Amino acid sequence: MASKQTSRRAKAGRLQRQTAEMNTQLVTAGVRQHELTETAEKLNERLKAEITARKNTEEALRKAKDLLADLVAHQEHLVAERTAKLQELVGELEGFSYGITHDLRAPLRALQGFSRLLEEGYGEKLDDTARDYLRRIATSANRMDKLIQDTLTYSRVLRLDLRMENVDAEKLLRSMLESYQEFQEPKAEVIIEGQLPAVQANEAALTQCFSNLMNNAIKFVAPGTKPRVRISAERRGEMVRLWVADNGIGIAERHRENIFGMFQRLDTSYEGTGIGLTIVRKAVERMGGMVGVESEPGQGSRFWLELKAADKVERNS
Amino acid sequence: MKTRTILYVEDEENDVFLMRCAWKSAGVLNPLKVVTDGEQAVQYLSREGKYANRDEYPMPCLVLLDLKLPKLSGLDVLKWIRQQPAIQTLPVTILSSSNRPEDLRTAYARGANSYLVKPPNTDGLVEMVVSVKDFWLDRNQLPPESFPD
Numbered sequence: 426m427a428s429k430q431t432s433r434r435a436k437a438g439r440l441q442r443q444t445a446e447m448n449t450q451l452v453t454a455g456v457r458q459h460e461l462t463e464t465a466e467k468l469n470e471r472l473k474a475e476i477t478a479r480k481n482t483e484e485a486l487r488k489a490k491d492l493l494a495d496l497v498a499h500q501e502h503l504v505a506e507r508t509a510k511l512q513e514l515v516g517e518l519e520g521f522s523y524g525i526t527h528d529l530r531a532p533l534r535a536l537q538g539f540s541r542l543l544e545e546g547y548g549e550k551l552d553d554t555a556r557d558y559l560r561r562i563a564t565s566a567n568r569m570d571k572l573i574q575d576t577l578t579y580s581r582v583l584r585l586d587l588r589m590e591n592v593d594a595e596k597l598l599r600s601m602l603e604s605y606q607e608f609q610e611p612k613a614e615v616i617i618e619g620q621l622p623a624v625q626a627n628e629a630a631l632t633q634c635f636s637n638l639m640n641n642a643i644k645f646v647a648p649g650t651k652p653r654v655r656i657s658a659e660r661r662g663e664m665v666r667l668w669v670a671d672n673g674i675g676i677a678e679r680h681r682e683n684i685f686g687m688f689q690r691l692d693t694s695y696e697g698t699g700i701g702l703t704i705v706r707k708a709v710e711r712m713g714g715m716v717g718v719e720s721e722p723g724q725g726s727r728f729w730l731e732l733k734a735a736d737k738v739e740r741n742s
Numbered sequence: 743m744k745t746r747t748i749l750y751v752e753d754e755e756n757d758v759f760l761m762r763c764a765w766k767s768a769g770v771l772n773p774l775k776v777v778t779d780g781e782q783a784v785q786y787l788s789r790e791g792k793y794a795n796r797d798e799y800p801m802p803c804l805v806l807l808d809l810k811l812p813k814l815s816g817l818d819v820l821k822w823i824r825q826q827p828a829i830q831t832l833p834v835t836i837l838s839s840s841n842r843p844e845d846l847r848t849a850y851a852r853g854a855n856s857y858l859v860k861p862p863n864t865d866g867l868v869e870m871v872v873s874v875k876d877f878w879l880d881r882n883q884l885p886p887e888s889f890p891d
Binding site for chain 2 (some may be wrong): 522523526527528530532533534535537538539541544563567570577581679
C-alpha cells in the first residue's frame with residue numbers, strides 16, 4: 426500500500442517535473458520564437474533598408490547618367506554652336522575681302538586717274554609746288570592700292586585651306602627665276618647653291634613666300650649696289666631649312682623680331698607696305714613650319730624658312 | 743567695213759570716264775557704248791525700249807563686263823547671254839577689280855571669254871585698252887554669225 430502511494434507520489438512528482446520542464450521549454454521556445462521573430466523583423470527591416478538604399482543608389486545612378494547625357498549633349502551643342510560661329514566668321518571675312526576687292530579700290534583708281542589727267546591737261550598752268558602735290562596724291566593712292574592688295578593676300582593666307590603636298594623647292598624656284606626679269610642679270614644675281622630638296626608645302630603658298638623673300642632681298646640694297654641673292658638648303662632632322670641670303674642693308678638686332686609684324690617698316694625710303702614678311706610667317710606657320718632671320722647691319726640678311734622634308738614614299742611614286 | 747561697237751557695262755562713273763579717256767589716248771575708233779547696271783545690259787542686248795534703235799545702239803562685237811553691278815550682277819548677265827540663242831557666242835571679257843581665284847573660276851565656268859583685272863593707274867588702263875583692241879578687235883576672229891544689227 427505504502428509502496429503504491431510512494432509510486433503514485435513519485436509519478437506525480439515526475440509529471441510535475443515534466444510539466445515544469447515542458448513549461449520551461451515552452452517558455453524558452455516562446456522566448457526563442459520571440460527572439461527569432463525579432464531577428465526576422467530586424468532582418469526584414471535591414472533588407473528593406475538595403476532595398477531602399479539600392480533603389481536610391483539606382484536612382485542616383487540614373488540621375489547621374491541623365492546628367493552626363495545632358496552634359497554631353499550640352500558639350501556637343503556648344504561645339505556645334507562654336508563651329509557655326511567660326512564658319513560665320515570665315516564667311517564674314519570672305520564677304521569683307523570681297524567688299525574690299527570690289528569696292529574699296531574704285532575710289533583709288535579715280536584718285537590716281539584724275540590726278541594724272543590734271544597733270545597732263547593742266548600741268549603747264551600749275552607751278553612746281555602744285556605739281557608736287559599732285560604727284561603726292563597719285564603716289565599715296567598707288568600705295569593705298571598696294572596696301573589693300575597685300576591685306577587681301579594676307580586674309581587669303583589666313584582663311585584658305587592649304588592642302589599640303591610634296592613640292593620640289595628647286596624646280597619651283599628655278600621657274601620663278603626664269604619668269605621674272607628682276608631676278609635675272611643684269612638687274613640681279615640670284616644663285617641656287619647645291620641641290621634643294623623637296624618639302625611638304627602648299628605650292629601656291631610656298632611660291633608666295635619665296636616671292637616675298639626674294640623681292641625683299643633684291644629691294645633692300647644700298648643705292649647703287651647690285652643685288653646678289655644666294656639660295657641654299659640645309660637638312661635638320663625631319664625638317665628642311667631653306668635659306669635666302671642677300672647682300673642688302675641688313676637688320677639691327679633690336680628690329681629682328683619686329684620685322685615679321687603687320688605693317689612694320691624699318692626704312693621708309695624703300696617702297697613697301699610692311700605686310701610681306703607677315704604673309705611669309707603666317708603662310709609658313711599654317712604649313713607647319715617656322716621662319717627666322719640672321720643679320721647684321723651692312724652685312725646682308727639671311728632669311729630662312731623651315732618645312733617638313735617631303736614624304737619619301739610619295740616622292741618615288 | 744564699219745567699225746563695230748563695244749558695250750561696256752560699268753556702274754562706277756569714274757571708271758567710265760577714265761575708260762573713255764584711255765579709249766581716246768589709245769586711238770581706238772570703235773564706239774564705246776556704256777550701260778550702268780546689269781538690267782540695262784540685258785535690255786540693250788535684247789533691244790528693249792530705247793535700245794530698239796539700232797543706229798543709236800548697235801549690236802556690240804564685244805562686251806566688257808564688270809562683275810559687281812547693281813540690279814543684276816555681271817555673272818547673271820553673262821549667264822543670261824549664254825542662254826540666248828541669238829547672242830550666246832558673243833565674246834564677253836570680264837573687267838573687274840577682283841583677282842580672287844573664286845571670281846576667276848566662276849566667271850570662266852559661266853562662259854567668260856577672257857578676264858581682265860582693272861589696272862590701278864591710267865597708264866595701265868591705256869595699255870590694257872591697246873591690248874584689247876589688238877587682240878579682240880584686230881587679231882581675234884569673231885564668231886561668223888556675229889551679230890546682226
